[in-house]
Amino acid sequence: MSVISAAVRDSSVIAHRNLLNVLRTPGALVTGVVQPVMFVLLLGFVFGGSLGGDQYRSFLIGGILAQTLTFNASFTAVYLAKDLQLGLIDRFRSLPMSRVAVILGRTTSDLYTSVISIAVTLLCGVAVGWRMNTGALEMLAALGVLLLFAFAVSWIGALIALTARSVEVAQSLGLVWLFPVTFVSGAFVSTASLPGPLRAIAEWNPVTSVATAVRELFGNTAPSGFIAPGGWPADNALLYAVACSIAIIAVFAPLAIAKYRRISKL
Amino acid sequence: MIRVEDVRKSYGAFTALDGLTLNAAEGTVLGLLGPNGSGKTTTVKLLTTLLTPDSGDAWVAGHSVRKDPESVRRNLGLSGQYAAVDEKLTAFENLHMVGRLYGMNRRNATARAHELLADFRLTEVAGKRAGAFSGGMRRRLDLAGAVVARPKVVVLDEPTTGLDPRGRLDTWDVVAGLVSGGTTVLLTTQYLEEADRLADHIAVINHGSVIAEGTPTALKNRAGSGRVDVTVRDAADLQGATSVLTEATGGLAIPEVDHAALRVSVAAPGGHSVLVRVLAELDARSLAVTEASLRRPTLDDVFLQLTGGNTQPENHISKEGVPA
Numbered sequence: 001m002s003v004i005s006a007a008v009r010d011s012s013v014i015a016h017r018n019l020l021n022v023l024r025t026p027g028a029l030v031t032g033v034v035q036p037v038m039f040v041l042l043l044g045f046v047f048g049g050s051l052g053g054d055q056y057r058s059f060l061i062g063g064i065l066a067q068t069l070t071f072n073a074s075f076t077a078v079y080l081a082k083d084l085q086l087g088l089i090d091r092f093r094s095l096p097m098s099r100v101a102v103i104l105g106r107t108t109s110d111l112y113t114s115v116i117s118i119a120v121t122l123l124c125g126v127a128v129g130w131r132m133n134t135g136a137l138e139m140l141a142a143l144g145v146l147l148l149f150a151f152a153v154s155w156i157g158a159l160i161a162l163t164a165r166s167v168e169v170a171q172s173l174g175l176v177w178l179f180p181v182t183f184v185s186g187a188f189v190s191t192a193s194l195p196g197p198l199r200a201i202a203e204w205n206p207v208t209s210v211a212t213a214v215r216e217l218f219g220n221t222a223p224s225g226f227i228a229p230g231g232w233p234a235d236n237a238l239l240y241a242v243a244c245s246i247a248i249i250a251v252f253a254p255l256a257i258a259k260y261r262r263i264s265k266l
Numbered sequence: 267m268i269r270v271e272d273v274r275k276s277y278g279a280f281t282a283l284d285g286l287t288l289n290a291a292e293g294t295v296l297g298l299l300g301p302n303g304s305g306k307t308t309t310v311k312l313l314t315t316l317l318t319p320d321s322g323d324a325w326v327a328g329h330s331v332r333k334d335p336e337s338v339r340r341n342l343g344l345s346g347q348y349a350a351v352d353e354k355l356t357a358f359e360n361l362h363m364v365g366r367l368y369g370m371n372r373r374n375a376t377a378r379a380h381e382l383l384a385d386f387r388l389t390e391v392a393g394k395r396a397g398a399f400s401g402g403m404r405r406r407l408d409l410a411g412a413v414v415a416r417p418k419v420v421v422l423d424e425p426t427t428g429l430d431p432r433g434r435l436d437t438w439d440v441v442a443g444l445v446s447g448g449t450t451v452l453l454t455t456q457y458l459e460e461a462d463r464l465a466d467h468i469a470v471i472n473h474g475s476v477i478a479e480g481t482p483t484a485l486k487n488r489a490g491s492g493r494v495d496v497t498v499r500d501a502a503d504l505q506g507a508t509s510v511l512t513e514a515t516g517g518l519a520i521p522e523v524d525h526a527a528l529r530v531s532v533a534a535p536g537g538h539s540v541l542v543r544v545l546a547e548l549d550a551r552s553l554a555v556t557e558a559s560l561r562r563p564t565l566d567d568v569f570l571q572l573t574g575g576n577t578q579p580e581n582h583i584s585k586e587g588v589p590a
Contacts (some may be wrong), residue, residue, distance in 0.1 A: 014367075020359065021355075084456075087349060088350045090346045092367070093352035094343075095364070096339040096340045
């Protein structure tokens with residue numbers, strides 16, 4: 001059996017196990033479900049009134065999707081850290097199984113959580129007046145971009161778990177970076193309204209391009225008061241979002257796998 | 267079947283394994299006995315390829331852990347100190363998952379899981395989640411997981427630590443069953459009773475190297491054919507009792523003194539005649555005794571002598587002092 005088919009098979013076994021774990025842990029999905037709802041309501045109605053009302057709430061959904069999926073990286077961090085603390089990981093490491101399966105299985109199974117988060121966000125969006133103005137093909141493309149990005153940031157979460165080595169540390173480390181990364185972006189506002197250096201960071205932030213790409217695919221436009229953002233990433237949002245996701249995987253997956261090979265409990 | 271040759275492993279300034287050498291023949295149980303921090307778990311990690319030795323090498327079923335860790339993993343099952351079961355999965359799902367990870371297809375993994383559930387008396391709880399299991403059941407499930415692929419060698423790292431007496435007896439039954447099936451077992455334990463009961467051969471390790479080895483009987487013989495224990499009522503009489511014991515054995519053996527328990531113990535090759543002499547002498551000197559007995563030596567005696575785990579300074583316990 002080739003190395004790759006063994007990795008795929010073992011990873012799917014681990015992913016299946018992770019899925020059963022999530023389904024059998026009451027409350028495991030609360031964050032993934034409650035958070036997008038909370039942000040849609042908070043931003044949509046607290047800020048929405050000043051920022052463009054119904055038009056802003058439509059615009060907001062793409063941003064909430066990008067933000068929620070980025071936050072799901074913290075699931076990967078926490079659950080992988082939990083696995084690493086169990087005796088189970090020693091069993092896995094003593095088995096003749098693929099060395100990437102434990103992490104690849106984790107990042108893959110966390111996509112289920114992301115699918116649920118996307119569904120909840122869109123339903124919530126429909127409830128507050130968001131509509132999709134394009135077709136099924138665009139919907140599929142948007143889902144593809146979102147899941148690819150979710151898979152990519154999940155590898156960052158995996159590296160955090162492998163570096164932290166304890167659930168508590170993974171929990172806090174896994175969360176802190178998410179706030180600046182999701183807020184210094186065009187997820188909720190126009191990057192053009194930000195001051196100099198922040199504006200540059202926000203323009204090149206992958207979260208911005210994912211939000212923008214999804215809005216374009218859904219046919220959601222910015223509220224009339226928003227200054228249209230400029231720059232290459234804004235003009236090529238879809239391409240840049242996909243390229244960033246691939247780049248993140250290319251950097252963080254090998255780092256996480258190398259780290260996993262090295263760690264030993266003693 | 268298991269061979270460890272002059273393995274060294276250090277973590278910074280701490281030497282975990284210091285020239286460890288071990289051998290276990292096919293179908294036997296090698297008991298690795300030692301206090302906490304003596305290198306037992308490091309040895310387990312070495313054999314299960316979880317760490318690479320600084321120098322030396324180890325072979326499992328003829329495969330070197332250095333050169334061919336993949337083959338080592340194929341021939342070895344591990345049951346670690348913490349039961350490696352997924353609490354959210356049922357007993358069946360746990361075993362099925364391990365079977366799949368050994369490369370079995372779904373049908374074979376299912377068949378093997380059912381077979382093991384029957385072998386390990388878990389069929390009735392096959393559909394229950396492991397999280398609801400007692401310590402003993404969890405341990406049985408873990409052991410079943412270690413033998414899914416019918417490995418030639420099974421490594422059991424302190425299999426009964428933290429179990430209640432019933433769980434311990436249960437686990438011993440299972441291990442005995444494994445061995446009768448021809449599996450070679452390396453068992454680490456802090457419990458002498460466990461090593462005595464399960465192991466064909468015992469290696470006592472301390473500070474990362476073997477300080478004594480042999481069959482349980484041979485090791486017990488090192489502690490003499492019998493032992494006389496005397497417990498005094500007052501600490502002041504401890505000294506007197508010690509000299510009585512020394513004289514009673516003709517100065518051949520040096521008694522061990524347990525200051526906390528007010529007890530003196532000595533190897534007594536002469537058996538009951540030593541006890542008679544001791545009692546007469548204690549009486550003659552008017553030493554108040556609360557307990558005096560003649561008993562067969564236990565592995566505890568060997569262990570305490572070898573690891574210096576009693577109140578006697580280590581250099582008092584010389585091989586010459588203990589009649590073979």
